[in-house]
Every structure is written in structure tokens, then in C-alpha cells.
Amino acid sequence: MLEIKDLRISYGMIEAIKGISFVVNDGEIITLIGANGAGKTTTMHAISGLLKPVSGSILLNGTELTRIPPHRIVSLGLAQVPEGRRVFAEQTVEENLVLGAYARKDKEHLNEDLDSVFSLFPRLMERRKQPSGTLSGGEQQMLAMGRALMAKPSILLLDEPSMGLSPLLVSEIFHIIEEINKKGTTVLLVEQNAKRALAIADRAYVLETGRITLSGTGEELAQDERVKSAYLGG
Amino acid sequence: MDFLSYLINGLSLGSVYAIIALGYTMVYGIAKMLNFAHGDVIMVGAYVVFFAISSFHMPLAVGLLLSIAVCTVLGITIERLAYKPLRQASSLSVLITAIGVSYFLQNAAQLFWSSSTKVFPSVLSNGALQLGGLSISYLTLVTIGTCILVMACLMLFINHTSTGRAMRACSEDKGAATLMGINVNLIISITFAIGSGLAAIASVLLCAAYPSVYPTLGAMPGIKAFTAAVFGGIGSIPGAFLGGLLLGIIEIFAKAYISTQLSDAIVFAVLIIVLLIRPTGLLGRRIREKV
Ligand SMILES: Nc1ncnc2c1ncn2[C@@H]1O[C@H](COP(=O)(O)OP(=O)(O)OP(=O)(O)O)[C@@H](O)[C@H]1O
Numbered sequence: 001m002l003e004i005k006d007l008r009i010s011y012g013m014i015e016a017i018k019g020i021s022f023v024v025n026d027g028e029i030i031t032l033i034g035a036n037g038a039g040k041t042t043t044m045h046a047i048s049g050l051l052k053p054v055s056g057s058i059l060l061n062g063t064e065l066t067r068i069p070p071h072r073i074v075s076l077g078l079a080q081v082p083e084g085r086r087v088f089a090e091q092t093v094e095e096n097l098v099l100g101a102y103a104r105k106d107k108e109h110l111n112e113d114l115d116s117v118f119s120l121f122p123r124l125m126e127r128r129k130q131p132s133g134t135l136s137g138g139e140q141q142m143l144a145m146g147r148a149l150m151a152k153p154s155i156l157l158l159d160e161p162s163m164g165l166s167p168l169l170v171s172e173i174f175h176i177i178e179e180i181n182k183k184g185t186t187v188l189l190v191e192q193n194a195k196r197a198l199a200i201a202d203r204a205y206v207l208e209t210g211r212i213t214l215s216g217t218g219e220e221l222a223q224d225e226r227v228k229s230a231y232l233g234g
Numbered sequence: 235m236d237f238l239s240y241l242i243n244g245l246s247l248g249s250v251y252a253i254i255a256l257g258y259t260m261v262y263g264i265a266k267m268l269n270f271a272h273g274d275v276i277m278v279g280a281y282v283v284f285f286a287i288s289s290f291h292m293p294l295a296v297g298l299l300l301s302i303a304v305c306t307v308l309g310i311t312i313e314r315l316a317y318k319p320l321r322q323a324s325s326l327s328v329l330i331t332a333i334g335v336s337y338f339l340q341n342a343a344q345l346f347w348s349s350s351t352k353v354f355p356s357v358l359s360n361g362a363l364q365l366g367g368l369s370i371s372y373l374t375l376v377t378i379g380t381c382i383l384v385m386a387c388l389m390l391f392i393n394h395t396s397t398g399r400a401m402r403a404c405s406e407d408k409g410a411a412t413l414m415g416i417n418v419n420l421i422i423s424i425t426f427a428i429g430s431g432l433a434a435i436a437s438v439l440l441c442a443a444y445p446s447v448y449p450t451l452g453a454m455p456g457i458k459a460f461t462a463a464v465f466g467g468i469g470s471i472p473g474a475f476l477g478g479l480l481l482g483i484i485e486i487f488a489k490a491y492i493s494t495q496l497s498d499a500i501v502f503a504v505l506i507i508v509l510l511i512r513p514t515g516l517l518g519r520r521i522r523e524k525v
Pocket residue numbers: 011014016034035036037038039040041042043083192
């Protein structure tokens with residue numbers, strides 16, 4: 001279980017996250033929706049340790065993440081697919097995937113795990129020896145997801161996985177997220193594509209300029225008038 | 235025949251530049267900073283070997299190992315004390331700090347070991363290999379051989395080990411590397427350690443060829459190797475290798491065929507021309523648009 005309590009994050013004098021709290025229970029798909037600049041990425045970065053919050057607490061199964069070095073967080077079972085994919089462009093697809101397993105102790109099953117990523121994303125298999133920078137945007141998104149899965153996380157954070165993808169590919173990505181979740185991985189999903197995100201989410205939170213203004217089940221929020229007018233195009 | 239022997243001498247000098255340039259380029263590639271104190275680490279390495287074999291009568295191999303150990307620790311210490319606190323600072327602040335560290339090391343050497351030049355004992359036999367009319371000294375062979383060996387080991391390490399992959403990841407995106415569980419600070423330390431260890435190796439080769447040890451000994455080879463690294467494409471390991479070798483060859487040819495006094499000016503002129511034509515150096519990565 002991931003518990004965020006009274007989280008505050010600032011960039012210099014500007015407070016980007018103004019005290020938010022939410023919970024992600026095991027097995028759930030939780031989505032965080034909000035407009036540009038609402039603070040979604042900031043929240044994700046704080047959870048993964050890339051940003052130090054001013055105050056508040058981030059508990060993963062009882063462990064306070066704000067107090068441990070950022071590179072240790074992934075080995076506690078939390079992996080992130082960052083906004084903009086951030087694959088290592090000069091390394092091959094396979095090298096990126098192997099890097100995903102960098103923090104793992106049990107490296108003997110590496111090949112099986114590579115195979116399971118390739119079965120989820122067959123296109124990566126064909127391109128395994130190719131430098132990742134030469135992949136299309138959609139393929140890079142698949143690689144970023146595969147790379148995070150190589151860490152065998154119990155909870156997966158995804159920051160705008162559908163950004164910049166064609167409608168067909170968006171459907172594929174959302175389908176795969178559901179599949180990953182069905183296999184037992186908890187998902188925290190940040191999206192601007194609120195409609196799709198709410199459709200697969202168990203519960204959702206709406207983030208507005210650093211504050212959580214609404215929460216509920218995916219269905220509830222999809223029916224909510226305020227959400228409809230602000231995020232679902234009326 | 236003259237041409238061939240100049241070429242071989244150039245390769246030998248270039249090998250030393252290449253080994254030093256590898257340190258510059260690795261640190262730049264990963265820490266994104268120009269470690270101007272790198273040349274002075276060579277100087278410290280040279281003094282360590284000098285004292286080890288002259289005062290303590292150790293065999294060369296032991297002196298070299300000791301020097302590698304001292305330089306490695308020195309490199310890590312410099313990074314931790316001087317550069318790490320500036321991780322978020324502007325690159326100008328870091329550059330000024332690096333120049334400060336360089337002066338600090340030179341002055342410390344003057345204080346502890348005096349500014350007078352010490353004569354490095356001859357450590358390699360003065361023999362030479364005769365090939366037809368060509369005479370190649372053993373030192374030249376050892377120097378070129380060492381450079382090739384260093385380069386091969388480094389490429390194997392960078393391309394085929396987990397730590398090497400992690401280093402390449404850090405050079406591209408430290409945030410994403412952290413998400414993989416890579417300890418970026420540790421990787422930076424390892425990079426400084428490798429670069430400084432290479433500086434120790436270079437110091438022995440340098441002193442075997444030019445046997446005087448003094449506090450500013452690292453300055454000129456440092457700046458030349460830095461030039462070589464930029465020439466080859468800073469951040470690129472094969473670039474540093476190629477840049478070092480080419481720079482050595484150009485320098486020796488300039489000395490032999492044009493002018494001894496002007497050779498350094500010619501070397502830098504070549505650098506400027508190359509950078510005008512290819513701003514990223516011979517093998518440098520083109521700056522990619524961020525998608
Ligand atoms: N490095 C930074 N320095 C200063 N301010 C920042 C920085 N990164 C983000 N901000 C500010 O913090 C706020 C939240 O940004 P954040 O990137 O978390 O938004 P977001 O919800 O992810 O937006 P988007 O949907 O566009 O990705 C914005 O006002 C942004 O300008």
C-alpha cells in the first residue's frame with residue numbers, strides 16, 4: 001500500500017504541491033487527473049525520490065520513502081515510467097530492459113523476464129538490438145513500460161503513457177496497463193486523457209494547482225459534472 | 235624512414251595524451267564538467283612513483299600500483315570535497331572550482347616537495363627494437379601497447395558490464411538512471427577513480443619519456459590532453475583515443491617539419507579548425523533535439 005500524507009513540494013519559492021493526501025491500495029488502478037501544471041509529475045517525482053518534499057510523508061508498505069536514498073526505492077518494489085519516456089537513447093532496446101533490472105538481486109531469471117516483456121510488447125523483440133533513440137514514440141513508450149516491468153515492481157507509476165500516441169496505440173497501451181494490473185501489479189496512473197484513465201481506474205483523484213479537489217471511483221468521477229466540463233470536453 | 239619514425243614517435247606521444255584524455259572525457263561524459271585539476275593528478279602520480287622508486291627503492295611495478303592507488307583516492311576525494319557540493323551549481327562555478335583545485339594541488343606540491351625539479355630515474359631499459367633501418371625504443375612500444383590495452387579494457391568495461399551500462403545511463407539521463415536504482419553518486423565516484431587511475435599510468439609513461447618531476451608538470455600534458463578530448467569529441471571514449479593519437483602525431487610532425495617553437499601553436503590551430511568544421515569534434519555526439 002502506498003500512502004501519501006500532507007505532501008508539500010516547492011520549487012524555490014513556488015509551492016507546486018500544497019498538501020495532498022491519497023492512498024493506493026494493493027491491486028488497485030488509481031488515476032490522478034489534472035490540467036497542465038497541476039503538479040502530477042511533481043507528485044510522481046517525489047514518490048520516486050527524484051524530488052525531496054518540503055514536508056509530508058510517503059509510505060510504501062510502512063516504509064518512509066522520503067528518508068531513504070532515491071536509488072533504493074525501486075528495490076522496494078516501486079517503479080516509474082517517467083513522463084516523456086526517458087529511454088536511454090544510445091543504448092539498445094535490450095540494454096535498456098536489462099538496466100530496468102539493475103537493482104534486482106535475483107538476476108538468474110533475467111532471460112525469462114525479458115521474454116515476458118517481449119511477449120507483452122512483441123515489437124520490442126524485433127528491435128532488441130536497435131539503439132532506442134531510433135524507435136518511434138509509441139515503441140519508446142512500450143520500452144519505457146517494459147523497462148519498468150523488468151524491476152518486477154509491486155506498484156507501477158505511469159506518467160502520461162498515452163501522450164503523443166495515435167488513438168489506436170492509446171487503446172493498446174491502456175489495454176496493456178489493465179493486463180499488467182490483472183497480473184497483480186498495483187498501478188498509479190497520471191493522465192491527461194481523463195476519459196480513458198477513468199474508464200480503467202478503480203478510484204481517481206483530481207489534482208488542481210497543487211491540491212486534490214475531488215476523489216471517487218472512476219465511474220463516479222466520469223459522471224461528475226465538474227469533471228465532465230473540465231476534463232472530458234463538456 | 236624519417237617519416238615512419240616520426241609517425242611512431244607521434245603515436246607514442248599521442249598514446250600518453252589519449253590515456254589522459256580518457257580521464258577528461260569520461261568525467262565530462264558523466265559528471266558534465268571539465269575537471270581542470272586532472273593534469274595535476276598526473277603530477278601527484280609522478281611524485282608518488284618518483285619517491286617510491288628513488289627514496290624507497292621499490293620496483294617500478296609496485297611504485298605504479300601505489301601511484302594508481304593514491305591517484306584513485308585523490309580523484310574520489312577531490313570530487314567529494316570540491317565538486318559534489320556544486321552538483322546543482324552553474325557550470326561556471328564548477329569550472330572556477332576546478333581551476334582552484336588545480337592551483338591548490340600545484341601549491342601543495344611546491345610546499346611539500348619544493349619547486350625544484352627532481353630527476354626521474356630511468357625505469358625502462360634504453361634498448362630499442364631494430365626493424366630494417368627503423369629503430370623503435372622499448373619505451374615507445376610499451377607506451378603504445380599500454381594505451382591500446384587501456385582502451386580495450388575500458389571499452390570492454392563500458393560496453394559489457396553492468397557498471398559500464400550504468401555509467402552510460404548516467405551520462406544520458408541521471409534522473410532516469412536513478413529510477414533504475416542506479417546510485418548516481420557512486421557512479422560519479424567510480425568515474426573519477428578510473429580517470430585518476432589512468433592519470434597515474436600516464437604519469438609513469440610521461441616521466442619515462444621526459445624524466446623531470448616538478449609541481450607544474452601536469453599542466454601542459456593536461457591542457458594538450460584536454461584539447462585531444464575536445465578534438466575527438468568530448469564525452470566520447472573512442473574520440474579521446476583518436477584525438478589523443480592524432481594530436482601526438484600532429485605535434486611531432488609539426489616539430490619535425492615546420493618549427494619546434496610553433497608546434498604547440500600549430501596543434502591548437504588544428505583544434506580550432508576542426509571545431510569550426512565539426513563543433514562536436516571528430517566523434518562527438520550530435521546534439522539531439524529533445525522529442
Ligand atoms: N523544475 C521546475 N522548476 C520550477 N518550477 C517547476 C519545475 N517543474 C515544474 N514546475 C512547476 O510546478 C508546477 C507543476 O508542474 P508539473 O510538471 O508537476 O505539472 P503536471 O501536472 O505534470 O503538468 P503536465 O500535464 O503539463 O505534465 C507547474 O506550475 C510547473 O511550472
